[in-house]
Amino acid sequence: MIIDVKIIDPRMADQLPQYATPGSAGLDLRACLDEPLTLQPNAWKLVSTGIAIHLEDPGYAALILPRSGLGHKHGIVLGNLVGLIDSDYQGQLMVSAWNRSDVAFTIAPMERIAQLVVVPVVQAQFQVVTEFAAASARGEGGYGSTGKA
Numbered sequence: 271m272i273i274d275v276k277i278i279d280p281r282m283a284d285q286l287p288q289y290a291t292p293g294s295a296g297l298d299l300r301a302c303l304d305e306p307l308t309l310q311p312n313a314w315k316l317v318s319t320g321i322a323i324h325l326e327d328p329g330y331a332a333l334i335l336p337r338s339g340l341g342h343k344h345g346i347v348l349g350n351l352v353g354l355i356d357s358d359y360q361g362q363l364m365v366s367a368w369n370r371s372d373v374a375f376t377i378a379p380m381e382r383i384a385q386l387v388v389v390p391v392v393q394a395q396f397q398v399v400t401e402f403a404a405a406s407a408r409g410e411g412g413y414g415s416t417g418k419a
């Protein structure tokens with residue numbers, strides 16, 4: 271799939287998001303910073319990526335997800351937990367970097383801080399009913415109704 275990308279910060283021209291391996295699902299996003307950014311414990315900051323994408327087709331969206339190494343080892347996750355990029359969004363991709371740890375962490379300029387996953391999307395339409403046509407095995411059960419183990 272080809273996605274239009276706009277380079278907002280010229281430093282990103284030769285550092286566009288890439289799949290690290292042939293089987294990667296995520297494209298690493300870099301922190302387009304002028305200087306190192308220190309996030310104190312429990313601080314969060316919106317970080318520019320220096321690029322914009324336009325998916326255009328409403329059959330796609332992109333998700334911004336944490337990188338597992340940064341999240342697990344350093345507590346650097348996302349302030350919005352998951353970022354959803356709409357197919358019609360044309361602005362700069364932004365990463366809400368949140369230091370959920372109790373140790374300060376410094377993000378270096380151009381460091382890979384999160385990853386972008388392009389996913390298919392179905393836009394649903396609602397049809398109002400008073401009863402669902404067929405009873406399911408689950409019915410209204412939820413929130414652990416099937417037991418613990």
Ligand SMILES: O=c1ccn([C@H]2C[C@H](O)[C@@H](COP(=O)(O)OP(=O)(O)OP(=O)(O)O)O2)c(=O)[nH]1
Pocket residue numbers: 334350352353354355356357359362363364365366
């Ligand atoms: O981590 C993120 C999340 C969102 N966005 C951009 C793309 C997305 O299409 C737009 C709106 O995001 P969302 O719909 O999640 O936010 P909202 O609070 O509902 O804002 P809006 O009223 O603009 O839809 O912001 C980012 O750049 N990074």
Ligand SMILES: [Mg+2]
Pocket residue numbers: none
């Ligand atoms: Mg929205």
